[in-house]
Amino acid sequence: MIDKIGKITLYVNNQDEAKKFWTEKLEFIVKLEQPMGPTMKWLEVGPSESEFTTFILYDKNMMKSQKPDANISHPNVLLSTTDIENAYKKMKSKNIEVEDIMTMPYGKMFSFKDQDGNEYLLREDK
Structure with a gap:
């Protein structure tokens, strides 16, 4: 399949x-x-x-x-990282619009926007 x-x-x-x-x-x-x-x-x-x-x-x-x-x-797209803190810092340093990191019972994540204002979610997967 x-x-x-x-x-x-x-x-x-x-x-x-x-x-x-x-x-x-x-x-x-x-x-x-x-x-x-x-x-x-x-x-x-x-x-x-x-x-x-x-x-x-x-x-x-x-x-x-x-x-x-x-x-x-725009589709709902969830991306993954193994180091959310580092990814957050890098995106901020590149002037990417990011929201605060959220800590949930199932992991940490934050949203960010692309050049057109579309929103994505980056989640830490370890």
Whole structure:
């Protein structure tokens, strides 16, 4: 049946700004970037070369023109780290908008926003 989660599409306002955010601020790498016709490109980023799951940074307006009834609202994405304190400090030092670290019975986490104001949750998994 299903073996892995392969790709998660994030609809973005500007692919170049999104690429800069994910690679420069969150230290992701570009896993694949190639043209898809004259006005569009396929852009995938991931946390490392060995990580299978990637984010596809897809232009919101392009999707709406291709499929007007597409739901381009932002998905709820939960990311993982083994050192929440260090991740929090690094994100703050890179001027990423972060909320306070929350300590819950099941672990520590905090939310942060990308270049378009979409919110993500980073959770410590040990």
